[in-house]
Amino acid sequence: MILEKYVPAAKDSWEWNLASFTHVIPITILANEQYQNEVRGIFTTDVARMARHVDLAVTEQRHILTQQQLIVAEHKVSKHLLAYAWISRGGYTPYAAEEMAEAKFAHIDLALPVTSRVRIMAQILQQWHLWCEICGIPVLVSSTIREDQAGFMKLHEQAGFQRRGSLAYKRISLC
8 A cells, every 4th residue: 555654544534435416516616716727828727618527527437437536535524525536547658558547636625734635645646546456557647737746746756656747657566
């Protein structure tokens, strides 16, 4: 297991679940309100388009758990969305026939304390790793476009990823 000190614990104020249709709007709001600055000037964000893609991911996940994973961390009491993580499979490079799982998003409420955000991101990396193992996907790829990426990439390195610029690759041991 990677980053074992961050494994979900009873002391966490959140719990992880697969995203459902009730999460579509909260996910879209979190992405739009807290992370659109990262793409401003590059992309023109479209909230309705994001909501549609989240909705489609939830629908596919309900029927086929091995195509993509969209998970949410909600506060245990209030059920407020604290974070979501989205990964899908089916990526390939032109030079290798090995399938990759590619992270789409890992968004965490920026109002949370840094220690909570680090813990949640470490748990996201654990969930992605386990999902790849279960699905038999040999390579996990995570990337960032964030301007401040040092802590994010350092956590990947601690989890056994190999960093190449703003990309992190991990070979998954398959049984």
